[in-house]
Amino acid sequence: MKFTYQEEIPDIGPEEVFDWHERPGALERLTPPWGNVEVLSRSGGIRDGGKISLRIKQGPTSFRWDLMHRDYVHGRQFRDEQISGPMKQWSHTHSFLPSGSSGTRAHDEIEMEPPLGLAGKALGPVFVKNELDRLFGFRYRRLSNDLARHRAYSDKKRLTVAITGASGLVGSSLRHFLTTGGHKVISLVRESSEVREGCVFWDPSTGVIDEKGLKEVDAVVHLAGAPIAAGRWTEARKRSIKQSRIRGTDLIARTLATMENGPRTLISSSAVGFYGNRGSDILNETMPVGGGFLADVCEDWENATVPAERAGIRVVKLRTGIVLSPQGGALGQMLLPFKMGAGGRLGSGKQYMSWIDLDDLIGMIYHALYEGSLSGVVNATAPTPVPNAAFTSALGRVLGRPTVLPVPSIAVKAVFGELGKEALLWGQRAIPQKALSSGFKFFSEGLEDSLRFQLGRMD
Template identity: 45%
Template structure:
């Protein structure tokens, strides 16, 4: 399969490119700098992407977007978070609509932030959008795929939870914290955390490339756990205590508005993946954590 991918240099993008190439696909990254051989330049800020390049692809994957936790949420950075997602998605969707031959599928990144704070209530893809900044971003982000869907391309919205890997995402800072005997839950610890193992995330993306599925798909593990349960599992895997909680007020003081979003409870279930027969390699958070840190502890 000929695949165009945006966001190929990010935490998930780098691993997905390798995963897809190992599976035999021909992967072409979209880049904003001068391209190297095998890459294509684009400018999503200006809405520039050659439709003939898109026409040559069987599939397009868009993972582009500024890091949610990279900086404090000033009003300026919140605009960056929104624009970096909507501009890229809109540019790709419009290029697909303009292409003489349409890619069969667009897999477009989104997030479980769409659901807002669900408390103890379990939700799947049929649940409505929640409230809060991230939920609002997800709604506009997903809507930007409209031109591609209207043009007849199958569109899948990848509502990703927290992929677990030692080198990035949620686990990277927690690993050091726990190794220093300073690990523990955030806030009350009762809020749900929608994890997924990185191998399962990669396999799910490959699965959705081939499967006749469209619309939102939750990329989360089959058994969401509370933050306290996650911390206890990580402590067991690393043979460290998990007794030092991070109070909610301290988190909000340290990182501002993002701290409030980080304390949200999201009990999100992978309803579509389960219905479509996807097989999870890691059914529990402890299995996922063991896999994620195994290369460190070997």
């Protein structure tokens, strides 16, 4: 079987597009978020003889896929071929051709033979084409968006960025986005055994951080914190949620404040939970703190950055909404019940959900790294928050599943307790006023557009 795909990328030449593919992180950026792919090993990059081994999980099963690169022509093409794996034969040629006066035509050609037996029959031409259509629809959109984000600051120097929470949903995506743009990333890790090139040790619980490892860093992006929705909020769990945020932020802020010639920008996470339960009120960054446990946490979390602000460091505090990606977070937890037809509005369904596409959140962090005029609190949410009932309907449409089974408030509280009340039944209608005023461009302003992109349902 042979399949071809192509996409026009305006105003960016073939060599620039090719270079993006050759940098670390390109495979991870091009892997769709609904795929469960783990890189086991790699060597040699995409040049001739380079190898990569993947572990791909599908449901309860998984398989290993070993590939080798060949036919490398810098700025023009490379090919990957199966050494061993699920297919009888697989070859994928990536080509980058001039288009118009300054653009690129990305051209992908796949030649494959499915395995013999029942597995091969299951991978019929229609199934394979549908899955490849999903894959390349996603790949081309993300590639074009990432290149556009990088092009916006191509006249600026490449940065060295330290990231806490670099292995999490947002942190790992940011890491790969930055490296494909030619930036250097330093991951802050809590285990001394994990320290290697590109890593710096820190331990917020003991107040220890390798300050020397931050000497050459331009900016710190602080994302670390215990998960909010990992279980009912016992008193011990609430302490962990709060302390993991305040201790880590305080350690970072105080360290940067005392460093000579250290990082001059700190981007620190917060959340729209700062606003408490505000009904349909439109919330920009000037609104006061609300009530509840999450509001208290967010207020203390943001205040922990004060030492850095007082030292003249530019601090951006991102009040993040629900981050949309099937790889984790709220959407990742919703998918199974919705796919089973058991999705429905929560409580009245009137509570607002301030959401943001994962790719736009990465773009906003990148924007904040370079926009020196942006500081203080910034709502990291899409411009179009929606009530829970509207979110439920949109997700049902995208998945092609009914959403007729509402979950009463009493049931939410009985199952999840205080977590259910604050995180599921309360709402915030946050608007990213400062981000928009600073010139940030969202690529997914509409909820359904974001869901279709992240879930590979763009047809």
